[in-house]
Amino acid sequence: MSERLKVNFCGVEFKNPVVPASGTYGYGREYESLYPLSKLGGISVKGTTLYPRQGNPGPRVAETPAGMLNSVGLQNGGAKKFLEYELPNLLTKDTRIIANIAGSTVEECAELAALIEPSAVDMVELNISCPNVAQGGAAFGTDCTVAAAVTAAVRKELKTKPLMVKLSPNVTSITDIAKSVEAAGADALSLINTLLGMRIDIKTRRPVLKRNVGGLSGPAVFPVAVRMVWQTANAVKIPVMGMGGIATWEDAVEMMMAGASAVQVGAAIFNDPYAPVKIIDGMERWCRENNIANISEIVGTVQPW
Amino acid sequence: MYVQGSYPIIEKRAIAKGIFDMTILCPDAAALAEPGQFMQVAAEGFFLRRPISICEIDKEHGTLRIVFEVRGKGTDKISELKRGDNIDIIAPLGHGFTVLEDAKAVCVGGGIGTPPMLGIAEKYGSNAEVISGFRTAAIAILQDDFKAAGCKTTLCTDDGTAGFHGFVTEPLKKRLETDKPDIIYACGPAPMLKGIAELAKEYGVRCEVSLEQRMACGVGACLVCVCKTVKDGEQFLSHVCKDGPVFDSKEVDFT
Ligand SMILES: Cc1cc2nc3c(=O)[nH]c(=O)nc-3n(C[C@H](O)[C@H](O)[C@H](O)COP(=O)(O)OP(=O)(O)OC[C@H]3O[C@@H](n4cnc5c(N)ncnc54)[C@H](O)[C@@H]3O)c2cc1C
Ligand SMILES: Cc1cc2nc3c(=O)[nH]c(=O)nc-3n(C[C@H](O)[C@H](O)[C@H](O)COP(=O)(O)O)c2cc1C
Ligand code: FES
Numbered sequence: 238m239s240e241r242l243k244v245n246f247c248g249v250e251f252k253n254p255v256v257p258a259s260g261t262y263g264y265g266r267e268y269e270s271l272y273p274l275s276k277l278g279g280i281s282v283k284g285t286t287l288y289p290r291q292g293n294p295g296p297r298v299a300e301t302p303a304g305m306l307n308s309v310g311l312q313n314g315g316a317k318k319f320l321e322y323e324l325p326n327l328l329t330k331d332t333r334i335i336a337n338i339a340g341s342t343v344e345e346c347a348e349l350a351a352l353i354e355p356s357a358v359d360m361v362e363l364n365i366s367c368p369n370v371a372q373g374g375a376a377f378g379t380d381c382t383v384a385a386a387v388t389a390a391v392r393k394e395l396k397t398k399p400l401m402v403k404l405s406p407n408v409t410s411i412t413d414i415a416k417s418v419e420a421a422g423a424d425a426l427s428l429i430n431t432l433l434g435m436r437i438d439i440k441t442r443r444p445v446l447k448r449n450v451g452g453l454s455g456p457a458v459f460p461v462a463v464r465m466v467w468q469t470a471n472a473v474k475i476p477v478m479g480m481g482g483i484a485t486w487e488d489a490v491e492m493m494m495a496g497a498s499a500v501q502v503g504a505a506i507f508n509d510p511y512a513p514v515k516i517i518d519g520m521e522r523w524c525r526e527n528n529i530a531n532i533s534e535i536v537g538t539v540q541p542w
Numbered sequence: 543m544y545v546q547g548s549y550p551i552i553e554k555r556a557i558a559k560g561i562f563d564m565t566i567l568c569p570d571a572a573a574l575a576e577p578g579q580f581m582q583v584a585a586e587g588f589f590l591r592r593p594i595s596i597c598e599i600d601k602e603h604g605t606l607r608i609v610f611e612v613r614g615k616g617t618d619k620i621s622e623l624k625r626g627d628n629i630d631i632i633a634p635l636g637h638g639f640t641v642l643e644d645a646k647a648v649c650v651g652g653g654i655g656t657p658p659m660l661g662i663a664e665k666y667g668s669n670a671e672v673i674s675g676f677r678t679a680a681i682a683i684l685q686d687d688f689k690a691a692g693c694k695t696t697l698c699t700d701d702g703t704a705g706f707h708g709f710v711t712e713p714l715k716k717r718l719e720t721d722k723p724d725i726i727y728a729c730g731p732a733p734m735l736k737g738i739a740e741l742a743k744e745y746g747v748r749c750e751v752s753l754e755q756r757m758a759c760g761v762g763a764c765l766v767c768v769c770k771t772v773k774d775g776e777q778f779l780s781h782v783c784k785d786g787p788v789f790d791s792k793e794v795d796f797t
Contacts, residue, residue, distance in 0.1 A: 262763055263762065297765075298766035300589055300616075445756075508590070510632065
């Protein structure tokens, strides 16, 4: 891999700007037999909570036009299992590891951050935007004061690691939340998490999802994500990792032109497990063909009318 | 281990109204496949792949066979693929049935749950009895295939248009009373599986069931495909695509 795709994202060097999104790639184990994980810029691992969580009852997925709804509800083995079992394995993969954390209270988020701080993860992504949990989750990410409070609490515990806060698109003004989180000490922002949605089976008159509602992702949300990344990148000084519906290298380039310094790829992987690798290869080729020495040159270069 | 790729369909036919039978030439996937595993099939124009069981494995010729029913728009799209077209699959996935040596098996299939029974029944040949149940005679599929594999077949229909008039659990119970097998394999609607699991427990016979759930990744990464399981008295939400689709019936919570 050449130098063309190397990016520096709030002090962390990524060999390329493509990172599988949290919750869509597990801890990498399931995809390792297809290609080495070292191809990837990094991996944002499945959301980790302080204690193990079973998640929501099934069905947890519903198909939508060009996308899907999920209501997993942060099923995971807890921080201890992540740190003792998953992380040591991930650290041998020669790719950047982003720990994704979520808590139901401010205190819990802070406690998690304190546990992660001494580990060897490269950065922490604080999820204040999960639409599938009763406490914490999106309730943190839809109110500026609460979003700032939880960011500040986590910031205090993370003394050496960059803190990226993952924003919810289910808000009236994404820039207000973004600015509050920036002011509270975030080093970077990632967006978008899923959009709250619903599907109904007209034969049974029942929602497809057992939890009735769930988070929409996949190509269907891409234009919304591009718009929100563009607005956010223009409103803050800290870098933005853009995601939501990216499925091709063209999408990734578009997202970076909107203002994302790096991108995450989520649901597209379910359709094509090679999607992240194809995106990396496509961007590399595009840079070469267009004499772009480094992909960072294109960040935020959209020229609005 | 699994692979993803676009592979040629070398045979395709309708074996009953709305039920299609396809043979795919995919030597790398076939080499890895075991009975009871499944594949994720892409349906053009649809975001999620459709999980379909592997019906038959021919490692020598490098083929996998699937038999599926058109249930909605995605399976309808897949059914439009013709012989010679390529089909985009991720296979083989999940963990399949446990094969016992020198043992007698009963394979129970309900409706479109019958196809995955072929691959496992072939492992036992004349040591397998296949009890399959269908709504009606017109959709009673694969009986000749089971016979060709040397298995004893017991056909049931809900409406009595062929074979035994009633549910698969009745001939199964009779078999358990007269000639207990070493293992029962089952795939079909949840109430049927529940009934079979209860019989297996009552007669003290090992039993494996293949479950269904809506899926996204199919490989164990996204955690959407949950089913309730119990192990050592503790409840779990397991994942059908990775922990299954085949589970020991004692570990499935059918409530
Ligand atoms: C492990 C496994 C093995 C299977 N093996 C076979 C087989 O060998 N032959 C066969 O005919 N069918 C099989 N099925 C069922 C098959 O996957 C569904 O009938 C199919 O997904 C329906 O898709 P559709 O687009 O026609 O229906 P739609 O209702 O339009 O599908 C909408 C969404 O719901 C999902 N969905 C709907 N019904 C089911 C279901 N029963 N199970 C899982 N997802 C569902 C679809 O995949 C899709 O994401 C299997 C299912 C699983 C989980
Ligand atoms: C099945 C599934 C599980 C997810 N789990 C998490 C999670 O644990 N933590 C998190 O921050 N985001 C989670 N997300 C959101 C994704 O990381 C991403 O923000 C969103 O799906 C939009 O990107 P996409 O359209 O490329 O999928 C999940 C998404 C899906 C589809
Ligand atoms: S479908 Fe993704 S974990 Fe089973």
